[in-house]
Each structure stands twice: as structure tokens, then as C-alpha cells.
Amino acid sequence: MSAILKSEIESNGSSVQVLKEDGSLLNKKAEPDFSKEDLKKLYYLMVLTRMTDERFLRMQRQGRIGFYLTSTGEEAAHIGSAFAMEEKDWLFLQYREPGAALLRGFSLFRFACQILGNVGDLTKGRQMPCHYAYKEGHILSISSPIGTQIPQAVGFAWAAKIRNDNLASLVYFGDGATSSGDFHVGMNFAGVFKVPVVFFCKNNQLAISLPFEKQTAVSSVALKAQAYGIDGIRVDGNDLLAVIQVTKQAVQKARSGGGPTLIEALTYRIGAHSTSDDPRIYGDESKLEEWKKKDCILRFQKYLESKGIWSLGFEKEVQERAGVEVSKAIEEAEKLSAPSLDTLFEDVYSDLPQQLREQKNELLS
Numbered sequence: 514m515s516a517i518l519k520s521e522i523e524s525n526g527s528s529v530q531v532l533k534e535d536g537s538l539l540n541k542k543a544e545p546d547f548s549k550e551d552l553k554k555l556y557y558l559m560v561l562t563r564m565t566d567e568r569f570l571r572m573q574r575q576g577r578i579g580f581y582l583t584s585t586g587e588e589a590a591h592i593g594s595a596f597a598m599e600e601k602d603w604l605f606l607q608y609r610e611p612g613a614a615l616l617r618g619f620s621l622f623r624f625a626c627q628i629l630g631n632v633g634d635l636t637k638g639r640q641m642p643c644h645y646a647y648k649e650g651h652i653l654s655i656s657s658p659i660g661t662q663i664p665q666a667v668g669f670a671w672a673a674k675i676r677n678d679n680l681a682s683l684v685y686f687g688d689g690a691t692s693s694g695d696f697h698v699g700m701n702f703a704g705v706f707k708v709p710v711v712f713f714c715k716n717n718q719l720a721i722s723l724p725f726e727k728q729t730a731v732s733s734v735a736l737k738a739q740a741y742g743i744d745g746i747r748v749d750g751n752d753l754l755a756v757i758q759v760t761k762q763a764v765q766k767a768r769s770g771g772g773p774t775l776i777e778a779l780t781y782r783i784g785a786h787s788t789s790d791d792p793r794i795y796g797d798e799s800k801l802e803e804w805k806k807k808d809c810i811l812r813f814q815k816y817l818e819s820k821g822i823w824s825l826g827f828e829k830e831v832q833e834r835a836g837v838e839v840s841k842a843i844e845e846a847e848k849l850s851a852p853s854l855d856t857l858f859e860d861v862y863s864d865l866p867q868q869l870r871e872q873k874n875e876l877l878s
């Protein structure tokens with residue numbers, strides 16, 4: 514572990530923290546020097562992300578969309594880490610990081626179009642809901658098979674290193690993905706070739722219904738880094754400021770040739786795995802209640818209140834603005850129709866082979 518990661522941020526014994534659970538500072542020296550505007554922007558984005566989740570989840574229950582994955586409780590982990598990267602860096606998402614895409618300028622309208630799979634969807638209705646792509650914001654298309662994005666992010670960073678592009682990549686995955694072959698492949702290669710990648714595991718302690726302790730024998734994901742000769746660090750995933758600090762240090766190290774870091778952001782999955790899942794069957798009710806009390810938005814809100822930034826009036830403004838933004842995006846997106854059938858045959862061949870031409874004609878007739 515680098516000296517900075519070890520010394521400048523306090524650890525609460527098991528993970529790095531800047532804010533205590535009541536929103537007060539664990540150590541004043543570790544407080545980042547963010548502008549009021551940045552702090553407000555981060556808070557708004559966290560609230561907007563949660564509200565988006567709530568609205569899309571409701572739409573699924575109303576039968577207006579087929580499927581959705583919420584990120585409730587994990588906003589600090591993914592928004593904080595994305596915020597720590599520079600815009601030129603690429604993000605490789607799993608599927609539970611919508612706030613990272615919104616931060617990069619992916620509009621709520623495009624997001625709504627993607628989950629509806631309509632003509633406004635940049636992926637033309639070909640991907641599962643929540644599996645978007647946003648090239649302009651340097652976000653690679655999301656793949657469903659768990660772990661796929663890990664070697665992709667390593668390959669990207671390796672290419673950037675060879676070309677002296679001074680870029681880094683950040684790859685998100687869950688605790689379950691650390692039991693995949695792709696995790697091993699990516700970590701091993703990155704360690705050997707010291708590629709400028711940040712591995713960001715959101716350990717929400719569940720892989721669908723499987724609790725963390727049943728899918729790996731190790732007590733912490735961060736420890737897995739040792740096997741690949743890279744730095745591993747566990748951060749409180751519900752502490753936005755700690756996540757930003759740790760990720761910033763990891764990316765600075767990556768850029769300066771120090772190689773990759775594995776960050777484990779410890780958090781908890783508050784909602785279901787997806788809208789096709791019912792956690793009442795396997796969930797741990799008392800653990801859920803315990804983690805709900807550690808909510809990342811509430812913690813950051815208390816910090817902002819202590820700095821004179823948050824007030825009831827400010828909250829009202831944020832809620833209203835976010836509500837209008839989400840409603841408008843959904844309303845506009847729902848006006849659009851499905852992509853036409855012939856688009857199914859686009860974007861692979863410049864000249865359609867004979868058998869596909871036949872299939873296309875048959876389908877259209």
C-alpha cells in the first residue's frame with residue numbers, strides 16, 4: 514500500500530473513513546478542499562440518482578418497462594469514485610453505477626430511452642435495460658456476463674500506457690465478480706505490466722442471493738490484491754469523501770507509473786438484486802436495517818449541514834429540481850417509438866451477406 518494511502522487518511526480500524534457515521538469529521542486534516550459548488554453538485558447527483566432509481570423501479574412495477582436494477586445505498590461508492598477521475602479517463606461500468614454515467618453527462622432522457630429500448634436509445638434497443646453505452650462521456654458499453662469489463666479496462670489502460678496517452682481507466686464490479694476468472698486475468702495482467710487502472714469493487718455483500726462469506730473464503734476483497742502484487746485498500750463505501758480521496762490517490766499513483774490499485778468499497782445492497790428478484794426469500798432483515806441507518810446520502814447531508822450548506826430549504830429545492838428533471842426525461846422518452854425492425858441488421862456488415870438479406874426480407878414481409 515502506498516504511503517499516502519496509509520498515512521493521510523484515518524482508518525476506523527477496518528476501512529478508511531473521512532466522515533464518521535454521524536457526518537462529523539474523523540480527522541479534520543483529511544477533509545478535502547472542495548468548493549461549495551462541487552459539494553452541492555455531488556449532493557444533487559446522489560439525490561437525483563436515488564430518485565431516478567425509485568421512479569424507474571415504479572415504472573417497472575407498473576409494466577411500463579421490463580427490467581431495472583437499482584443502486585440504492587451505493588451512490589457514494591460509485592459517484593465518489595467517478596468524481597475522482599478526470600474526464601479524459603474511461604469508466605468501465607458493471608450495471609449498478611447510474612450516477613457515474615449521469616456525472617459524465619449521460620442525460621436522464623437517454624437513460625430513460627435506454628431502459629425503454631426505443632429510437633432514442635443510443636444502443637438501439639439491443640441491450641438489456643441498464644446496460645447503456647456513452648462514448649462521448651468515455652463510458653464503454655456495459656456487458657451482462659459478470660467480470661467481462663475487468664480485462665477490458667486493463668487492456669484499455671495497457672494501450673494507453675503503450676501510447677503514452679496519460680490516461681487511466683476505472684473499472685467497477687461487485688464482490689461476486691471477484692470470484693470470476695476475468696477478475697484473476699485482469700488483476701494478474703495489470704500487476705505484471707503495472708497498467709494505469711483502478712479496480713473498484715463495490716462490496717455490497719451480496720451476489721444476487723449469495724452472501725459474501727459464502728462465495729469467497731477471504732475476509733476482505735482488498736486482501737485479494739496481495740496475490741497479484743498490487744495495492745489493496747478497503748474504504749467505507751458509504752463515506753463519499755473517503756471514496757473520493759482514496760480513488761484520487763489511486764489514480765494519481767496509476768498515472769505516475771505506480772501501477773494499479775484494488776479499492777474495496779464496503780457497502781450494502783439496500784434493494785433487490787433486480788426487479789426479477791425477491792430478497793424477502795433470502796435476505797437478512799436485521800443486517801438490512803442496520804445498513805439503512807448508515808445511509809450514504811444522509812451522512813453527506815449531515816456533513817453539509819455542519820458546514821452551513823444544507824438546510825431544509827436547500828433540500829426542498831434539490832428534491833423539486835430532481836423531481837422535475839426525472840419526470841421530464843421520462844415524459845419525453847415515453848413519446849418515442851421502438852426502433853424499426855430493419856435496424857436489427859445494421860452496424861455489423863457494410864454489405865449484408867446473402868443469408869441475412871434473406872432473413873431481413875422475410876422479417877419485413
Ligand SMILES: Cc1ncc(C[n+]2csc(CCOP(=O)(O)OP(=O)(O)O)c2C)c(N)n1
Nearest residue numbers: 609657658659687688689690717719720721
Ligand atoms: C458470468 C456470469 N455468471 C452469472 C451471471 C448471473 N449474474 C448476474 S448478476 C450476478 C451477481 C453479481 O454479483 P456482484 O458481482 O456482487 O454484483 P452486484 O449485483 O451485487 O452489484 C450474477 C451471478 C452473469 N451475469 N454472468
